[in-house]
Amino acid sequence: MTAFVVAAAFLLLFGIGVLRDRRRFGNAVYLGLAVTFLCLGLFAEIDAxxxxxxxxxxxxxxxxxxxxxxxxxxxxxxxxxxxxxxxxxxxxxxxxxxxxxxxxxxxxxxxxxxxxxxxxxxxxxxxxxxxxxxxxxxxxxxxxxxxxxxxxRVRRDAGFVVVLGSGLIGGTRVPPLLASRLERGREVYDALAARGGRPPVLIVSGGQGPDEGVPESHAMADYLVERGFPEDRIVREDRSETTEENMAFSKRLMDEMDPGARCVIVTNNFHAFRAALMARRAGVEGQVVGSPTAAxxxxxxxxxxxxxxxxxxxxxxxxxxxxxxxxxxxxxxxx
The missing domain is CATH 1.10.287 (Helix Hairpins)
Known part of the structure; x- marks a missing residue:
């Protein structure tokens, strides 16, 4: 019985943590402890x-x-x-x-x-x-x-969609991994735009690496525009070289255009949770969603x-x- 009480306590802490902020590693630990003690409780009752x-x-x-x-x-x-x-x-x-x-x-x-x-x-x-x-x-x-x-569920009160960059093929072309992020970002943009009112702004975030001919954000924007995305709804963040800088520089752009607005950040699914942790540390008010990755x-x-x-x-x-x-x-x- 004690194990079930402890499991319930950790489950309560998990629920409170998620309500306060989904982007906390402590939530993962609370959930893991709740499941662990629940299993211990069930195992202890196995004789019955x-x-x-x-x-x-x-x-x-x-x-x-x-x-x-x-x-x-x-x-x-x-x-x-x-x-x-x-x-x-x-x-x-x-x-x-x-x-x-x-x-x-x-x-x-x-x-x-x-x-x-x-x-x-x-x-x-x-x-x-x-x-x-x-x-x-x-x-x-x-x-x-x-x-x-x-x-x-993706929040519907976001004014921005931020797509994080990655490396380019040949220094100029968008690779499949980055293309999946851009396609996912477009899906999120369309869902937010369908709510009515002013459509969101899509920020493509990525600077120019030493082996790249153009900044990643420029190649990302060109990829979207070539596929019919409205160019006037794209903003290029072309200085960042790390995910931390993606967050910081994108936040500056969002604060300049609409202080306090929320955003949805798009990356690949394996990177989504860590990106959410970094967004929280950077003070970015937003949720992170992932795009598919090769198994x-x-x-x-x-x-x-x-x-x-x-x-x-x-x-x-x-x-x-x-x-x-x-x-x-x-x-x-x-x-």
Missing amino acids: APPGVAETVMVVVLLVLCLGPVVLAGLLCANGVKMVRKEGRHPSNLLSLLAGLGIYGLIGLMIVAVATRSRPLGIAVGTALVVMAYVSFLFVCFVGYAYLYGRM YFWPTATIREFAAVFLHHGKVNLGICLILVLLGAAVGLAG
Whole structure:
């Protein structure tokens, strides 16, 4: 019963957090804790379940614990190989492959620790598992809430649509990933314009990189105009080089045209939740929506997004990981 009470408390905190501001990582943690304690409560009550249910649940749990990491690592490795083949050997494209290999490495160390009955190695592996469990919990919270956030209804009181830029092909042409953002931005614009009254302004945001012939925002605007979008409803923000600058410089333009107006920010779906966190920090009043991304690209991109959020809260997260490591070392010294 206690677990259910705790779950209800965290669910209440989650609801309050969403009502106050959807764009908070704390909402993801509250939801994750609520689900965790709910599962613990249900597991504690499993003895009261009808005959056969408890045994089935135990078998499923054991299969997930034993085979889940192996299967997950295999899928991550396969995705990592595909990423390298399609996107090249840039370090950021290796994340899913490295994650899969890391899981296999930890499994191998567990087998060695059991086989050799080495206490120091067993403590080291146990400590690594606890740290991995903490990071994995936050990752599941991130992915789960990002999924929910991406499906929240788009507000209809926005005066601006901001489409975030990305790299160009050959320094001048819009690639498929950026095209999907622009098409999604156009959909949001049309939905807002259909409400009646003055149509929104669409801001294309992106500066000129060292290997680009034109600013990204200019290529984005040309892409839209060539497909019939009204040029007089487009504003180019052509100075930004990072997402943080996308937010800051776009906010300045919006404040100049209509101070206090809300906006809808468009990026790719894997980037939507982190972009929302950055928009909140930048003081931008708006919701972030995502456009479709190729399935093979999603795992590595999501890991990269989570790593950025994890490190943004580095003092807390790395501090907790350090405490867990020190506790493991203390257990080893005590023996």
